[in-house]
Amino acid sequence: MAEVQLVDVEKRYGSFLAVPKQSLTIEEGEFLVLLGPSGCGKTTTMRMIAGLEDITAGDLMIAGERANDKPPKDRDIAMVFQNYGLYPHMTVAENIGYPLKLRGMDRKTREARVQETAEKVELQALLKRRPSELSGGQRQRVALARAIVRTPKIFLMDEPLSNLDAKLRVTMRAELKHLHHELGVTTVYVTHDQMEAMTLASRVAIMREGRIVQLDTPKKIYSEPADLFVAGFIGSPSMNLVEGRITGGRFEAPGVSLPVAGADRGDVVLGIRPEDLQLTDPGAAPISGKLYALELTGDSTLVTLRNGRTSVCTRGPADFEAPIDAPCTLAPKPGARIHLFDKQTGQRLDA
Amino acid sequence: MRKTVFWWVERGLLLLISTIVLFPIAWMFLTAFKRPRDAYSLSLDFSPTLSNFVTVFSDPWNLGDMVLNSVIVASVTVLIAVPCAALAAYSFSRFRVRGRKFLFFLILSTQFIPAVVIVLPFFLMFRSLGLLDTRLALIVVNLAIVTPFVIWMIKGFIDAIPTDSEEAAMIDGASRLRVIKDIVLPMAAPGILTSSIFCFILTWNEFLFALILTRRDAVTLPVGLVSFRTERGDLWELMSAAGVMITVPIFIMALLIQKHFTRGMTAGAVK
Numbered sequence: 028m029a030e031v032q033l034v035d036v037e038k039r040y041g042s043f044l045a046v047p048k049q050s051l052t053i054e055e056g057e058f059l060v061l062l063g064p065s066g067c068g069k070t071t072t073m074r075m076i077a078g079l080e081d082i083t084a085g086d087l088m089i090a091g092e093r094a095n096d097k098p099p100k101d102r103d104i105a106m107v108f109q110n111y112g113l114y115p116h117m118t119v120a121e122n123i124g125y126p127l128k129l130r131g132m133d134r135k136t137r138e139a140r141v142q143e144t145a146e147k148v149e150l151q152a153l154l155k156r157r158p159s160e161l162s163g164g165q166r167q168r169v170a171l172a173r174a175i176v177r178t179p180k181i182f183l184m185d186e187p188l189s190n191l192d193a194k195l196r197v198t199m200r201a202e203l204k205h206l207h208h209e210l211g212v213t214t215v216y217v218t219h220d221q222m223e224a225m226t227l228a229s230r231v232a233i234m235r236e237g238r239i240v241q242l243d244t245p246k247k248i249y250s251e252p253a254d255l256f257v258a259g260f261i262g263s264p265s266m267n268l269v270e271g272r273i274t275g276g277r278f279e280a281p282g283v284s285l286p287v288a289g290a291d292r293g294d295v296v297l298g299i300r301p302e303d304l305q306l307t308d309p310g311a312a313p314i315s316g317k318l319y320a321l322e323l324t325g326d327s328t329l330v331t332l333r334n335g336r337t338s339v340c341t342r343g344p345a346d347f348e349a350p351i352d353a354p355c356t357l358a359p360k361p362g363a364r365i366h367l368f369d370k371q372t373g374q375r376l377d378a
Numbered sequence: 379m380r381k382t383v384f385w386w387v388e389r390g391l392l393l394l395i396s397t398i399v400l401f402p403i404a405w406m407f408l409t410a411f412k413r414p415r416d417a418y419s420l421s422l423d424f425s426p427t428l429s430n431f432v433t434v435f436s437d438p439w440n441l442g443d444m445v446l447n448s449v450i451v452a453s454v455t456v457l458i459a460v461p462c463a464a465l466a467a468y469s470f471s472r473f474r475v476r477g478r479k480f481l482f483f484l485i486l487s488t489q490f491i492p493a494v495v496i497v498l499p500f501f502l503m504f505r506s507l508g509l510l511d512t513r514l515a516l517i518v519v520n521l522a523i524v525t526p527f528v529i530w531m532i533k534g535f536i537d538a539i540p541t542d543s544e545e546a547a548m549i550d551g552a553s554r555l556r557v558i559k560d561i562v563l564p565m566a567a568p569g570i571l572t573s574s575i576f577c578f579i580l581t582w583n584e585f586l587f588a589l590i591l592t593r594r595d596a597v598t599l600p601v602g603l604v605s606f607r608t609e610r611g612d613l614w615e616l617m618s619a620a621g622v623m624i625t626v627p628i629f630i631m632a633l634l635i636q637k638h639f640t641r642g643m644t645a646g647a648v649k
Contacts, residue, residue: 077549079545079548079549098553099545099548100549104549106549108542108545112543114561115565125547126551129551129556
């Protein structure tokens with residue numbers, strides 16, 4: 028277990044700036060998720076921690092020691108790769124035992140440890156097989172077992188679940204979470220799946236174009252997104268974002284008129300989550316428009332309505348039915364959170 | 379299944395090409411088992427004999443010495459060229475060094491020089507060194523010819539290996555050399571074996587340098603063939619017997635390559 032610190036770390040490929048100068052502290056025992064769309068620099072950041080990518084400038088500290096120039100093998104880390112990176116010419120048991128073999132552990136102890144680890148991820152029956160004889164989920168578990176067979180200072184996981192089917196992904200997610208709880212090892216996890224990030228993380232760092240735009244607990248990121256990018260990225264279905272203006276203490280946009288706190292100004296984007304809205308009777312409803320789409324998800328129906336440029340979505344009851352283009356009205360639920368952003372800078376406007 | 383016109387055209391062309399390629403070889407094999415008086419006849423009706431093989435291995439031809447020379451020269455060349463080439467290929471494939479592309483081009487460019495152009499300088503060089511008519515000279519020359527080619531070939535195989543497994547091994551605690559030994563070599567093994575056999579074949583068949591640089595002691599099989607052109611005329615049946623001795627090992631190796639070529643060792647590494 029160890030604390031990881033990135034101090035003014037920067038990564039350039041020639042003249043291309045992949046990750047601009049930034050600092051980040053990953054606390055001991057923390058499960059930190061680097062979240063962002065592809066090409067945002069999250070994997071590069073992780074690979075710098077792993078030692079697979081040189082650091083152009085700044086310091087990487089692992090457990091208080093500068094690790095910039097340490098080769099990966101001396102950093103005492105374990106990593107799960109997106110494509111697993113198994114050794115195809117070795118059996119499952121040899122794959123899992125390889126890190127131990129490299130550390131000169133004798134055969135007996137090694138075999139016992141491999142057995143023990145295999146049980147943890149339910150691979151006992153497959154130890155003699157080769158990776159090519161395994162399914163995707165099984166390969167993923169081998170990669171995981173290889174990472175946890177010894178107790179490293181840090182776990183690094185690079186989209187470990189992205190090659191699995193949706194169902195398996197959910198099961199493995201729970202297993203990862205449990206494993207982290209059990210081992211308590213500092214973990215850095217890269218993903219572009221906001222759901223994975225929200226469920227797994229102690230803290231989430233949302234990255235965009237190489238920069239961390241917000242670093243906070245999943246709860247905080249959900250309830251107080253720092254800017255429009257985070258607001259739109261987190262949550263499913265994503266937050267409703269409506270462009271308009273504030274006049275006389277009300278936010279005004281086509282079909283929307285809501286009381287808000289804040290001085291009068293134009294170029295404002297109002298954000299409200301679908302789950303913070305509800306369908307209401309027509310009348311003096313703050314949001315009105317024509318029904319645009321109905322999507323049944325099983326336990327509820329996603330209702331989208333439109334009015335001019337405004338498009339707003341909410342969750343309605345599963346049995347909600349209405350013809351398309353029918354007039355439709357919405358109101359915030361009591362206690363609903365309304366977010367305001369500056370349209371130009373994208374920054375959150377705090378009341 | 380109905381056979382289309384295309385099917386017939388395809389088979390016809392394949393048959394034609396096979397015949398053109400294989401006919402001389404088949405003819406050589408037949409001649410090797412013919413008696414001298416049958417050697418010039420086109421008839422397939424002859425009583426086969428092994429006497430040609432006995433003759434070429436005995437005085438004055440002594441094909442055995444040439445077989446030994448060829449085996450030593452080709453084997454030693456492979457044993458030196460392949461390990462060096464494998465390491466060079468790995469470096470070219472994985473390390474982003476400044477000038478890497480130019481260096482690689484430089485190495486390949488040695489293959490563009492016609493052998494005839496450099497054979498004379500080599501002759502003069504080895505004469506000064508007193509190495510004419512030695513196996514060592516042939517090995518040195520063959521190394522120079524074959525190594526760039528093998529580097530290029532093995533690099534192709536290593537390029538095809540995903541880096542994920544290597545990176546995983548480095549993180550698991552392996553040094554770069556350990557990664558090469560434990561991960562890269564086993565995964566590239568079919569490719570390296572294929573390249574080795576290719577390298578062996580190239581050296582085995584090399585003619586021009588062996589012709590110029592050897593005389594009596596270090597003569598290799600291809601050069602030995604020429605000695606069957608005597609003042610009594612061309613001894614086709616003996617030449618064919620020697621030809622069989624040259625080609626059979628190569629045939630066997632080609633079969634081996636084919637088997638390993640299709641094995642696909644990298645399956646299961648990723649995804």
